[in-house]
Protein backbone atom coordinates (compact mmCIF):
# COMPACT_ATOMS: atom_id res chain seq x y z
CA UNK A 285 0.00 0.00 0.00
CA UNK A 286 1.19 3.50 -0.81
CA UNK A 287 -1.08 5.12 1.77
CA UNK A 288 -2.68 3.61 4.83
CA UNK A 289 -4.68 5.51 7.46
CA UNK A 290 -6.07 4.00 10.67
CA UNK A 291 -8.20 6.02 13.02
CA UNK A 292 -7.04 9.29 11.47
CA UNK A 293 -8.42 12.11 13.59
CA UNK A 294 -7.86 15.82 13.22
CA UNK A 295 -9.33 18.74 15.15
CA UNK A 296 -8.65 22.38 14.31
CA UNK A 297 -7.52 24.36 17.36
CA UNK A 298 -10.55 25.67 19.24
CA UNK A 299 -13.11 23.72 17.16
CA UNK A 300 -15.81 21.88 19.13
CA UNK A 301 -15.97 18.85 16.82
CA UNK A 302 -13.04 17.18 15.06
CA UNK A 303 -12.88 17.80 11.30
CA UNK A 304 -11.82 14.15 10.88
CA UNK A 305 -13.37 11.75 13.35
CA UNK A 306 -11.26 8.61 12.97
CA UNK A 307 -11.10 7.53 9.34
CA UNK A 308 -9.62 4.34 7.86
CA UNK A 309 -8.60 3.82 4.25
CA UNK A 310 -5.79 2.51 2.11
CA UNK A 311 -4.60 3.39 -1.37
CA UNK A 312 -2.74 0.91 -3.58
CA UNK A 313 0.06 1.75 -5.97
CA UNK A 314 -1.22 3.06 -9.32
CA UNK A 315 -4.74 3.51 -7.99
CA UNK A 316 -6.89 6.61 -8.48
CA UNK A 317 -8.59 6.95 -5.12
CA UNK A 318 -11.46 9.44 -4.91
CA UNK A 319 -12.37 11.23 -1.75
CA UNK A 320 -15.92 12.54 -2.09
CA UNK A 321 -18.07 14.57 0.19
CA UNK A 322 -20.09 17.76 0.56
CA UNK A 323 -18.59 21.12 1.51
CA UNK A 324 -16.98 21.02 4.93
CA UNK A 325 -16.88 17.22 5.18
CA UNK A 326 -13.10 17.17 5.69
CA UNK A 327 -11.71 16.41 2.22
CA UNK A 328 -9.13 19.19 2.10
CA UNK A 329 -8.27 18.61 5.76
CA UNK A 330 -7.42 15.00 4.90
CA UNK A 331 -5.26 16.08 1.97
CA UNK A 332 -3.55 18.66 4.17
CA UNK A 333 -2.75 16.06 6.82
CA UNK A 334 -1.44 13.61 4.21
CA UNK A 335 0.76 16.26 2.59
CA UNK A 336 2.01 17.47 5.98
CA UNK A 337 0.54 20.95 5.69
CA UNK A 338 -1.20 20.07 8.99
CA UNK A 339 1.47 18.20 10.93
CA UNK A 340 -0.48 17.29 14.06
CA UNK A 341 -3.03 14.48 13.93
CA UNK A 342 -4.05 11.40 15.86
CA UNK A 343 -4.11 7.86 14.56
CA UNK A 344 -1.70 5.93 12.34
CA UNK A 345 -0.79 7.04 8.85
CA UNK A 346 1.72 5.13 6.73
CA UNK A 347 3.02 6.48 3.43
CA UNK A 348 5.35 4.41 1.26
CA UNK A 349 5.56 1.96 4.15
CA UNK A 350 6.76 4.45 6.74
CA UNK A 351 5.02 6.51 9.35
CA UNK A 352 3.92 9.88 7.94
CA UNK A 353 5.21 11.62 11.06
CA UNK A 354 8.74 10.42 10.26
CA UNK A 355 8.78 11.46 6.62
CA UNK A 356 11.20 14.19 5.63
CA UNK A 357 12.42 15.78 2.39
CA UNK A 358 12.37 12.38 0.68
CA UNK A 359 8.57 12.41 1.04
CA UNK A 360 8.32 15.93 -0.40
CA UNK A 361 10.32 14.71 -3.39
CA UNK A 362 7.88 11.86 -3.99
CA UNK A 363 4.57 13.70 -3.78
CA UNK A 364 2.88 16.29 -6.00
CA UNK A 365 0.34 18.60 -4.45
CA UNK A 366 -2.38 20.67 -6.08
CA UNK A 367 -4.08 22.84 -3.49
CA UNK A 368 -7.70 23.88 -3.79
CA UNK A 369 -6.72 27.57 -3.96
CA UNK A 370 -4.24 29.06 -6.47
CA UNK A 371 -1.33 29.83 -4.14
CA UNK A 372 1.06 31.25 -6.75
CA UNK A 373 3.51 34.13 -6.75
CA UNK A 374 1.22 36.57 -8.52
CA UNK A 375 4.01 38.92 -9.64
CA UNK A 376 6.00 36.15 -11.31
CA UNK A 377 5.25 34.57 -14.67
CA UNK A 378 3.95 31.00 -14.83
CA UNK A 379 7.38 29.86 -15.98
CA UNK A 380 9.11 31.67 -13.10
CA UNK A 381 6.65 30.14 -10.62
CA UNK A 382 7.52 26.64 -11.80
CA UNK A 383 11.23 27.41 -12.00
CA UNK A 384 11.24 28.67 -8.45
CA UNK A 385 9.33 25.64 -7.22
CA UNK A 386 11.52 23.06 -8.97
CA UNK A 387 14.54 24.28 -6.99
CA UNK A 388 12.89 23.01 -3.81
CA UNK A 389 13.44 19.42 -4.90
CA UNK A 390 16.58 17.37 -5.01
CA UNK A 391 15.30 14.90 -7.59
CA UNK A 392 15.16 15.28 -11.39
CA UNK A 393 12.40 17.68 -12.45
CA UNK A 394 10.40 18.19 -15.63
CA UNK A 395 10.83 21.18 -17.93
CA UNK A 396 8.37 23.92 -16.88
CA UNK A 397 7.56 24.98 -20.45
CA UNK A 398 6.56 21.41 -21.38
CA UNK A 399 4.29 21.11 -18.35
CA UNK A 400 2.68 24.48 -19.06
CA UNK A 401 2.04 23.47 -22.65
CA UNK A 402 0.55 20.17 -21.47
CA UNK A 403 -2.00 22.19 -19.51
CA UNK A 404 -2.81 24.39 -22.49
CA UNK A 405 -0.90 27.39 -21.16
CA UNK A 406 1.60 29.51 -23.12
CA UNK A 407 5.15 28.12 -22.87
CA UNK A 408 6.80 31.46 -22.33
CA UNK A 409 4.34 34.17 -21.41
CA UNK A 410 5.74 37.52 -20.20
CA UNK A 411 2.60 38.28 -18.17
CA UNK A 412 2.64 37.74 -14.40
CA UNK A 413 0.15 35.07 -13.28
CA UNK A 414 -1.69 37.77 -11.35
CA UNK A 415 -3.13 38.71 -14.75
CA UNK A 416 -4.32 35.16 -15.49
CA UNK A 417 -7.94 34.05 -15.22
CA UNK A 418 -8.93 31.76 -12.33
CA UNK A 419 -9.03 28.69 -14.57
CA UNK A 420 -5.57 29.49 -15.95
CA UNK A 421 -4.12 29.97 -12.47
CA UNK A 422 -5.47 26.62 -11.39
CA UNK A 423 -3.84 25.00 -14.42
CA UNK A 424 -0.52 26.61 -13.44
CA UNK A 425 -0.96 25.07 -9.97
CA UNK A 426 -1.61 21.70 -11.62
CA UNK A 427 1.47 22.03 -13.83
CA UNK A 428 3.51 22.95 -10.76
CA UNK A 429 2.28 19.87 -8.90
CA UNK A 430 3.89 17.68 -11.57
CA UNK A 431 7.31 19.37 -11.64
CA UNK A 432 9.02 16.74 -9.47
CA UNK A 433 7.48 13.78 -11.35
CA UNK A 434 5.53 12.64 -8.28
CA UNK A 435 4.81 9.00 -7.49
CA UNK A 436 1.85 10.07 -5.38
CA UNK A 437 -0.22 12.96 -6.75
CA UNK A 438 -2.68 14.83 -4.54
CA UNK A 439 -5.42 16.66 -6.38
CA UNK A 440 -7.94 18.85 -4.59
CA UNK A 441 -10.81 19.63 -6.99
CA UNK A 442 -8.59 19.51 -10.09
CA UNK A 443 -11.36 20.52 -12.51
CA UNK A 444 -12.92 23.23 -10.38
CA UNK A 445 -13.29 26.48 -12.35
CA UNK A 446 -12.38 24.80 -15.66
CA UNK A 447 -14.53 25.07 -18.79
CA UNK A 448 -15.73 21.72 -20.22
CA UNK A 449 -12.85 21.39 -22.71
CA UNK A 450 -10.18 22.01 -20.09
CA UNK A 451 -11.94 19.83 -17.53
CA UNK A 452 -11.90 17.01 -20.07
CA UNK A 453 -8.21 17.56 -20.83
CA UNK A 454 -7.40 17.43 -17.11
CA UNK A 455 -9.37 14.20 -16.66
CA UNK A 456 -7.39 12.76 -19.57
CA UNK A 457 -4.09 13.87 -18.00
CA UNK A 458 -4.97 12.27 -14.66
CA UNK A 459 -5.89 8.99 -16.38
CA UNK A 460 -2.68 9.05 -18.41
CA UNK A 461 -0.50 9.57 -15.35
CA UNK A 462 -2.34 6.85 -13.46
CA UNK A 463 -1.82 4.43 -16.34
CA UNK A 464 1.88 5.30 -16.26
CA UNK A 465 1.94 4.22 -12.59
CA UNK A 466 1.32 7.41 -10.60
CA UNK A 467 -0.92 6.91 -7.57
CA UNK A 468 -3.61 9.59 -7.35
CA UNK A 469 -5.43 10.81 -4.27
CA UNK A 470 -8.25 12.88 -5.70
CA UNK A 471 -10.58 15.05 -3.68
CA UNK A 472 -13.77 16.23 -5.31
CA UNK A 473 -17.47 16.76 -4.98
CA UNK A 474 -17.89 16.37 -8.71
CA UNK A 475 -19.49 12.96 -9.19
CA UNK A 476 -18.75 12.84 -12.90
CA UNK A 477 -15.04 13.29 -12.24
CA UNK A 478 -15.23 10.61 -9.58
CA UNK A 479 -17.19 8.21 -11.75
CA UNK A 480 -14.98 8.40 -14.81
CA UNK A 481 -11.60 8.72 -13.10
CA UNK A 482 -11.59 6.79 -9.85
CA UNK A 483 -10.83 3.12 -9.33
CA UNK A 484 -12.39 3.39 -5.87
CA UNK A 485 -14.16 6.16 -4.02
CA UNK A 486 -14.69 6.94 -0.35
CA UNK A 487 -17.82 8.84 0.70
CA UNK A 488 -16.97 11.28 3.45
CA UNK A 489 -19.64 12.97 5.59
CA UNK A 490 -18.90 15.13 8.63
CA UNK A 491 -15.42 13.74 9.05
CA UNK A 492 -16.44 10.08 8.75
CA UNK A 493 -16.15 7.62 5.87
CA UNK A 494 -19.52 6.04 5.13
CA UNK A 495 -18.44 3.61 2.42
CA UNK A 496 -15.48 2.75 0.16
CA UNK A 497 -15.96 0.83 -3.08
CA UNK A 498 -15.62 1.02 -6.87
CA UNK A 499 -18.09 3.37 -8.58
CA UNK A 500 -19.45 0.38 -10.51
CA UNK A 501 -20.13 -1.73 -7.41
CA UNK A 502 -21.79 1.21 -5.70
CA UNK A 503 -24.09 1.80 -8.64
CA UNK A 504 -24.92 -1.89 -9.00
CA UNK A 505 -25.66 -2.25 -5.30
CA UNK A 506 -28.10 0.64 -5.44
CA UNK A 507 -29.70 -0.18 -8.76
CA UNK A 508 -33.47 -0.13 -9.02
CA UNK A 509 -33.64 -2.74 -11.77
CA UNK A 510 -36.00 -0.69 -13.88
CA UNK A 511 -36.36 -0.57 -17.63
CA UNK A 512 -37.62 2.27 -19.76
CA UNK A 513 -39.10 1.50 -23.16
CA UNK A 514 -40.10 3.99 -25.83
CA UNK A 515 -42.65 2.78 -28.35
CA UNK A 516 -43.91 4.33 -31.55
CA UNK A 517 -47.65 5.00 -31.63
CA UNK A 518 -48.34 6.61 -34.99
CA UNK A 519 -46.44 9.89 -35.03
CA UNK A 520 -45.88 9.93 -31.27
CA UNK A 521 -43.23 8.30 -29.03
CA UNK A 522 -44.66 6.90 -25.80
CA UNK A 523 -42.47 6.12 -22.76
CA UNK A 524 -43.16 3.19 -20.40
CA UNK A 525 -41.29 2.20 -17.23
CA UNK A 526 -41.17 -1.27 -15.68
CA UNK A 527 -39.82 -2.64 -12.42
CA UNK A 528 -37.76 -5.71 -13.31
CA UNK A 529 -37.50 -7.09 -9.79
CA UNK A 530 -40.98 -8.63 -9.69
CA UNK A 531 -42.90 -11.02 -11.95
CA UNK A 532 -45.70 -8.60 -12.79
CA UNK A 533 -43.20 -5.98 -13.90
CA UNK A 534 -41.29 -8.48 -16.01
CA UNK A 535 -44.49 -9.75 -17.65
CA UNK A 536 -45.63 -6.21 -18.43
CA UNK A 537 -42.19 -5.42 -19.90
CA UNK A 538 -42.28 -8.49 -22.15
CA UNK A 539 -45.85 -7.79 -23.25
CA UNK A 540 -44.92 -4.23 -24.12
CA UNK A 541 -41.94 -5.30 -26.21
CA UNK A 542 -44.05 -7.98 -27.94
CA UNK A 543 -47.07 -5.83 -28.70
CA UNK A 544 -45.50 -2.49 -29.66
CA UNK A 545 -43.18 -0.99 -32.16
CA UNK A 546 -40.13 -0.48 -29.91
CA UNK A 547 -37.83 2.51 -30.57
CA UNK A 548 -35.50 2.38 -27.52
CA UNK A 549 -34.92 0.22 -24.43
CA UNK A 550 -32.79 1.38 -21.49
CA UNK A 551 -32.14 0.07 -18.03
CA UNK A 552 -32.20 2.87 -15.48
CA UNK A 553 -28.92 3.02 -13.55
CA UNK A 554 -28.51 5.35 -10.63
CA UNK A 555 -25.78 7.95 -10.98
CA UNK A 556 -22.99 8.00 -8.41
CA UNK A 557 -24.68 11.10 -7.07
CA UNK A 558 -27.94 9.16 -6.49
CA UNK A 559 -25.92 6.50 -4.67
CA UNK A 560 -24.24 9.13 -2.52
CA UNK A 561 -27.64 10.50 -1.58
CA UNK A 562 -28.94 7.05 -0.64
CA UNK A 563 -25.87 5.98 1.31
CA UNK A 564 -25.34 9.18 3.24
CA UNK A 565 -28.88 10.55 3.32
CA UNK A 566 -27.67 13.85 1.96
CA UNK A 567 -26.66 15.56 -1.25
CA UNK A 568 -23.21 16.65 -2.28
CA UNK A 569 -24.01 20.31 -2.16
CA UNK A 570 -23.95 20.56 1.60
Ligand SMILES: Nc1ncnc2c1ncn2[C@@H]1O[C@H](COP(=O)(O)OP(=O)(O)OP(=O)(O)O)[C@@H](O)[C@H]1O
Nearest residue numbers: 296299303321322323324325326327328329330473
Ligand atom coordinates in the same frame (compact mmCIF):
# COMPACT_ATOMS: atom_id res chain seq x y z
N1 LIG B 1 -8.25 26.55 8.95
C1 LIG B 1 -9.34 26.08 9.57
N2 LIG B 1 -9.60 26.41 10.85
C2 LIG B 1 -10.68 25.93 11.51
N3 LIG B 1 -11.57 25.08 10.94
C3 LIG B 1 -11.37 24.71 9.66
C4 LIG B 1 -10.24 25.20 8.91
N4 LIG B 1 -10.30 24.66 7.67
C5 LIG B 1 -11.41 23.89 7.66
N5 LIG B 1 -12.05 23.92 8.85
C6 LIG B 1 -13.28 23.18 9.20
O1 LIG B 1 -13.04 21.79 9.06
C7 LIG B 1 -14.15 21.14 8.44
C8 LIG B 1 -13.69 20.44 7.17
O2 LIG B 1 -13.24 21.42 6.24
P1 LIG B 1 -12.53 21.03 4.86
O3 LIG B 1 -11.94 22.28 4.29
O4 LIG B 1 -11.64 19.89 5.07
O5 LIG B 1 -13.79 20.56 4.00
P2 LIG B 1 -13.89 20.11 2.47
O6 LIG B 1 -14.54 18.77 2.49
O7 LIG B 1 -12.60 20.26 1.79
O8 LIG B 1 -14.95 21.16 1.89
P3 LIG B 1 -15.05 21.89 0.44
O9 LIG B 1 -15.85 20.98 -0.44
O10 LIG B 1 -15.82 23.14 0.77
O11 LIG B 1 -13.67 22.18 -0.06
C9 LIG B 1 -15.20 22.23 8.22
O12 LIG B 1 -16.09 22.17 9.30
C10 LIG B 1 -14.41 23.51 8.24
O13 LIG B 1 -15.18 24.57 8.75
Ligand SMILES: [Mg+2]
Nearest residue numbers: 327328329368
Ligand atom coordinates in the same frame (compact mmCIF):
# COMPACT_ATOMS: atom_id res chain seq x y z
MG1 LIG C 1 -11.93 21.43 0.21
